[in-house]
Each structure stands twice: as C-alpha cells, then as structure tokens.
Amino acid sequence: MERTDFERQINALVPRPDPETTADLFAFGQELGDTAECFGVQALLTSLQFIARNFDGQTLQSAYEIIRHGFAALPDEMVAAAVYLQNGCTPQHAAEMAEAGVLMCFHQPDSANEPSPLAVCTVIENGASRVFHTLHFGAFDPETALRSAQEYAQARHTSVAGALLSLTTDMKVNPDGGYKKILVSGDADMTQALSAIFRRCPAVAAHMTFDVDRGQAEVEYNPLWLELRQKQEPEQGGMQLTV
Numbered sequence: 206m207e208r209t210d211f212e213r214q215i216n217a218l219v220p221r222p223d224p225e226t227t228a229d230l231f232a233f234g235q236e237l238g239d240t241a242e243c244f245g246v247q248a249l250l251t252s253l254q255f256i257a258r259n260f261d262g263q264t265l266q267s268a269y270e271i272i273r274h275g276f277a278a279l280p281d282e283m284v285a286a287a288v289y290l291q292n293g294c295t296p297q298h299a300a301e302m303a304e305a306g307v308l309m310c311f312h313q314p315d316s317a318n319e320p321s322p323l324a325v326c327t328v329i330e331n332g333a334s335r336v337f338h339t340l341h342f343g344a345f346d347p348e349t350a351l352r353s354a355q356e357y358a359q360a361r362h363t364s365v366a367g368a369l370l371s372l373t374t375d376m377k378v379n380p381d382g383g384y385k386k387i388l389v390s391g392d393a394d395m396t397q398a399l400s401a402i403f404r405r406c407p408a409v410a411a412h413m414t415f416d417v418d419r420g421q422a423e424v425e426y427n428p429l430w431l432e433l434r435q436k437q438e439p440e441q442g443g444m445q446l447t448v
Contacts, residue, residue, distance in 0.1 A: 206246045214250060219269045220262050226273055233277045248280040254317030256287045258433065259408040267296045274300035278308060285311035285395070288323070291406055292398045307394075310384060312340050320434050324410045325400050326388055330366045330417040337370070337388040338396045342410045344374045345387055347422035351415050354378070365417040407433040 211231050216222045234246030257265045267290045271278050274297040278286050285308040286299040294302075302308050312322060324342035328335050353376045354368035370390050373382040389395070403409040407429040414423045 206250070211246055211250060215253070215269075218253060218257055218265070220266050222269075226270060229272050230269070230277075233272060237279070248313065249283070251314055251317055252280040252283040255284060255314040255319070255321075258317060259321050260287050260291050260406050264290045264406075267294075267299070270296045271300045271303065276300045276304040278303040281311045281313035282308035284314065285309075288395065288398050288402065288408065291402045291408065311395075318437050320437060321408050321410050321430060323399060323408055324413055325396065325403055326413045326415065328366045328369055328388075328415045328417065329419075330364060332418065335366065336396055336400065337390050338392075338399050339387055339413070340384070340389065341374050341387055342413070345376070347413050347415065347424060349376060350387060351417070351420070351422040354415075355417070355420070365415075369415060403427060404429065 208228075208231050211234075212224075212227055215227045215230070230249055231246060234249045237245050237248070239245035239247070253265065253269060256268050260268075264287050268278075268283050268287050271283070271286060278299065282303050286294070286303065289302070290296070290299055299308075320343060322340055322342045322344065324339050326337045326339050328337065350369065350372055351365075354365045354372055357363075357368040357372075357378045358365040368378055370386070370388050371378045371380045371382065372387050373379050373385040374387055375385070379386075399409050400412075403412060404427055407427065409427055410430045411427055412425045414421075414425075416423065
C-alpha cells in the first residue's frame with residue numbers, strides 16, 4: 206500500500222488524525238513487512254477499520270494514538286487494546302501492555318467488515334460457575350461443543366469443564382491446541398474487560414453459557430452485534446448465523 210493511500214484512508218477513518226502519528230504507523234507497518242508470515246501496513250489499517258465498526262469513536266482514536274506512547278501495538282494487539290480502551294484504559298497504559306507482551310495472540314481481523322468473533326463464556330458444573338472468553342464465536346456450534354466435551358469427559362472420567370477448555374474448533378480435545386481452542390482460560394483480565402463492555406458496543410458478540418449440570422448450551426446475543434451483523438449481511442452475500 207502506498208503511503209498516500211494509507212494517509213487518505215486514515216484521515217477518513219480516525220476522528221482526529223495527526224500527520225506525525227499516521228506517518229509513524231505507516232513506518233511501523235513497513236517494518237513489519239508484507240509477506241505471508243508478517244503483518245504489514247494493510248493489517249494495521251484493517252485492524253483500525255475493524256475497531257471503527259465495533260467500538261466507539263474514542264476507542265478508535267485511542268487505539269490510533271497508542272504508538273505515540275513509546276511502543277506500537279501489532280495488528281492483533283491493537284484489537285486487544287481496543288477492548289481495554291473501551292473499558293477505560295488509556296493509550297499510554299495500552300502501550301505499556303503491548304510492550305509487556307500481555308496483548309499478544311488476540312484476534313487479527315481478515316477484513317474490516319467481518320462480524321466480531323469475541324464472546325464471553327460461562328461454564329457451570331457441579332453448581333460452580335467459571336467465566337472465560339472465546340475468539341471463535343460463530344466458528345463452532347455450542348450444543349455440539351458441549352456434547353463433544355460430555356462424551357470425552359464420560360469416557361475418561363474427567364470434568365466436562367476441563368474437556369471444554371481443551372476443545373478445539375474442529376471439536377477435537379487437544380490440550381496443546383493453542384489458538385484453535387474454543388475457550389481462552391489464561392487471561393482473566395481480558396475476560397473481565399469483555400464482560401464489562403458486553404451490550405455497550407458490537408465488539409462482544411454474545412454471552413454463551415455451557416450448563417453442564419442441565420446439559421444445555423445457551424447463547425445470549427448482544428443486540429448491538431446483531432444490528433451490525435444485519436447491516437453487514439448484504440455486503441457479505443447474506444451470510445447466515447452459524448450459532
């Protein structure tokens with residue numbers, strides 16, 4: 206992407222663009238590269254466009270300004286930062302979080318218009334509730350996930366919650382599944398932030414509940430996510446909900 210095109214799109218997107226900040230972002234994107242293995246200028250722009258559609262204007266402005274505070278956020282880190290920024294975090298603190306590596310391996314949008322795959326997930330087993338989050342909402346069926354976890358747990362005499370925490374999007378129980386695992390269990394701060402902004406912006410698609418005791422999986426959609434999804438459907442050829 207040419208610098209002039211990047212500047213034009215940023216100026217049309219960000220509420221209060223600044224030439225120096227935009228130039229720094231462009232240079233950072235160039236440093237990241239434009240190969241299949243690396244993020245680049247387009248990935249940074251796509252993340253900001255995704256944030257613009259799913260978060261409020263101040264969050265977009267703050268995500269754009271992170272680079273002013275001594276450490277730039279990668280494209281997937283920028284989306285993670287937006288969650289915290291929407292919940293009251295400052296750009297300086299977001300830059301510090303990026304420098305510390307606590308925003309890594311979050312969601313990198315393929316396009317600005319894709320429905321947000323972020324959701325909060327509660328697992329209830331033996332009367333106890335635990336809350337997690339997912340980066341894959343819409344990529345798996347909650348009922349199928351619960352049934353797969355129940356079958357695995359019964360066969361191996363283990364907890365269903367433990368099976369759910371190791372379940373991947375292809376419905377395989379794999380403790381080493383990494384990014385493909387449907388639930389993120391090791392980031393309580395992010396789970397709390399996502400829970401706090403649910404219903405406040407379209408970024409959090411839903412609150413899923415895996416009720417092991419009742420054998421039910423339920424989905425409470427965010428009305429703002431549904432509204433945005435309906436607006437996006439004509440752009441995406443009438444894509445249907447998968448959950």
